[in-house]
Amino acid sequence: VCIHRVRSCSSIRFIKSKYVCVFDKSALKFSHQQRLFRTSAVSCGQIVQFKLSDIGEGITEVTVKEWYIKEGDSVSQFDSICEVQSDKASVTITSRYDGVIRKLHYSIDDIAFVGKPLVDIEIDASKGVAPEEDVVETPPMSHEEHTHQEIKGHKTLATPAVRRLAMENNIKLSEVVGTGKDNRILKEDILNYLAKQTGAILPPSPKAEIVPPLRKTEAVPAAPKDKAHKIPVPVSRPIAFSGKDKTEPVTGFQKAMVKTMSAALKIPHFGYSDEIDLTQLVQLREELKPLAEIRGVRLSFMPFFIKAASLGLLQYPILNASLDENCQNVTYKASHNIGVAMDTEQGLIVPNVKNVQVCSVFDIAVELNRLQSLGSAGQLGTSDLTGGTFTLSNIGTIGGTYAKPVILPPEVAIGALGKIQVLPRFNGKGEVFKAQIMNVSWSADHRIIDGATMAQFSNLWKSYLENPASMLLDLK
């Protein structure tokens, strides 16, 4: 793999020697300055017509399919310029020069001809000098190093932006290890180099900062200890951070969330939280899991939470209602379509299980499995995602205890379930036992739901889960 490439274009060498003279004079003139001296060579650049090279197999024309650059962009040697296609072959054309693109001779889908100009590149003459040869840099380093670099003079691959970053930080590109293609120096390499340099000046670990309290017996060793463990004063060394803000339009899933949450803002939320002892439910699920597996279904806690919620909604139907736009009418929904918040690669989606009021816990588990696999494959349909009347969000699978969930219009209530933790609790006899505790945080629309209703619903839901056998009495 060739790393070192010596530019052999004679015309460029000519320009280089001209500029070397100019810089030398300026260097003498401004030698007292510690500032970097750069010229922008826009007016002095030479425009080179980069011709489309031979593709092989006797091909004379190709179709331009994609441009990787546009007029005004800077390119480095070996950067990709465009993609052309000829008879089932896709060819990546790379730049032969460093410079700025001044003209694209073709548009997308045009036919380009081998041997004819593809792009015009303005060769940046000052950069043609190759900053390694260092007539531009006035580093705070010794003059010997300065001349050493001129002698070195090998070409290191780096984009103009990277070269600038190096120059701004007084770094010699020849000292940086390049990790890009063909040992090209990337921005990360410069930043790593800087980090190493900074580390060399600052002490490696902060443990020296803790100065032990002086005691009589330690009075003597304290002195040398002080010297060794002096709290270091960080040397402020200006590090150029070249990260840039990135602005993107809000689309797709994010847009959906913006719309939903902006609408939710109109709802006056109130919160109500509680703690549920799931010790018995955990045991029950352990017993039922293998049975469900035999039937080919993965049984989580959610089917129980969902069914218990539906039983609760039968007693407190206002939580399964909807308020119209003008707050004139409340519609009590007959179906309990309980939504389950899911986190996918693209973002938040809330499919719902339809008609939970007539589903068994197993039915719900089957449906959840289906929705989960469709959700992760990105194949949920509109009917799965619409028609929800009440939502549960099991944020606890990721983490957290208490939350403040946002109601999804047109619903009026939502519950967020925290993670199950093993905590000590007191039983009826005053003894401490190990309990499986989960927190629930409800939010409800205070325009039509009052605190008491929410609390009573929550208590009922809690009682079903803390004593799963009681669900049997009310199961429909």
Next chain:
Amino acid sequence: MVLQSFKNCLWVSCVLRVPKACFWSTASGGLIIQSVSNDVYQNLAVEDWIHDHMDLEKQQVLFLWRNSPAVVIGRHQNPWQECNLRLLRQKNIKLARRRSGGGTVYHDLGNINLTFFTTRKKYERMENLKLVVKALKALRPQLDVHVTDRYDILLDRQYKISGTAAKLGRTSAYHHCTLLCNADKFVLSSVLKSPYEGLKSNATPSVPASVKNLFEEDPSLTYEMLLDAIAKEYAVQHQIDQHITLINPADETLLPGISNKAKELQTWEWVYGKTPKFSISTCLSMAYKDSVLDVKVNMDVKHGRIEVCNIDLPEQWLPPGLCSELVKSLTGSKFCPNETTTLVATLLRVCPQDDELHSRWSLLCENMIRLM
């Protein structure tokens, strides 16, 4: 698919010594490798890796690979134009965009892929295909196979058994081709038929052809026989040992950076986002209650995203604000059923809760999503 063992010791020591290109220089002139993976993205990533990192000056490479069901489109093609994306999603068939040009193909385990890696100067497709034909004829002299000037291999002068594509970079190039042995022709023809109408684009179109499997012609053939025959001919022509080295595309130590390459090939931005700009102009025929509505839809899609969207609905069929909300939401979003479904479901949340309205809305949106 068990082939000769690989020279483990020498190979590993080469890896430890030289982290980049050239570490498989066990033999001069050529190297034959075969992938142990059937994942189309991993295998395409191997091609990228060899193309980017190996020095092909001293030795050329022949790469043998097979994929589990996948549709592979060419670099500059339009997947909506080339295949039935709905069917692909239903059947869980993967969609991949390769970096070489050419047309769309269907891969399954009944298809062999061959990639010939050379330097840019030594790029010569006809020679490679003639090598394959020579190998086939050596194996079964009675096979009527020949190479056309479109770089296809035809069986019995009429059935296509191999299609070709190529990629040329700055210093290296590769030419790959398929070889139909025992592919599922029924699935092939159904997935490669696009149901999408009204598409206008400058993307490279595929040229459909009648296909036939080699095993149909001669049921005594097996993959091993075909691969061995081709490897043998390659070995003879490159004056190397007939020895196939197995490689695992998931091996990051052997192929540093390969998992990133495989990941990139699976991103939406690569598979769909690289589709050349196209437009859709179609008419949705929606049956609603007792009538049929004709809704004209026009969309411009660039980089896989909807740039411009026009939906021509009969007046008052939907509340005026709602349709424009839909258009506004779609503009800038991915031309993708999943994203559209999410947006549509969201818009339904914030509009008046009316069953009639909901069913009309659902009908319109279902039809819009079907375009994707």
